[in-house]
Amino acid sequence: MAEQKQNNANIFLKLFIALMFFIGFLVFMYPFIANGVNNYVAQKELNAVNQLNQSNQKASAKKLEKLIKKNEQKSTTWYITCQEYLGANVGECTQGE
Numbered sequence: 001m002a003e004q005k006q007n008n009a010n011i012f013l014k015l016f017i018a019l020m021f022f023i024g025f026l027v028f029m030y031p032f033i034a035n036g037v038n039n040y041v042a043q044k045e046l047n048a049v050n051q052l053n054q055s056n057q058k059a060s061a062k063k064l065e066k067l068i069k070k071n072e073q074k075s076t077t078w079y080i081t082c083q084e085y086l087g088a089n090v091g092e093c094t095q096g097e
Helices: 002-086
Strands: none
Touching: none
């Protein structure tokens, strides 16, 4: 019976040592695992932001094209109005005045 108690104590001691080793290993690995998870999350966020920026850039380019066309139309309209206003003195028509 004394041997059985000693074997049980020996088994519990071995389990305790194995558990402490495993806990120590997890504590050692925590910074590496946390760093990997943080990098993964940051990469996903950057991908989402990049996609949003690309869609905004396309929308901005379309809006810029519309504004350029509208500006060209206004410039042409202003020049025609200037010609009509000055009549024969077309050389006096300059943009920005």
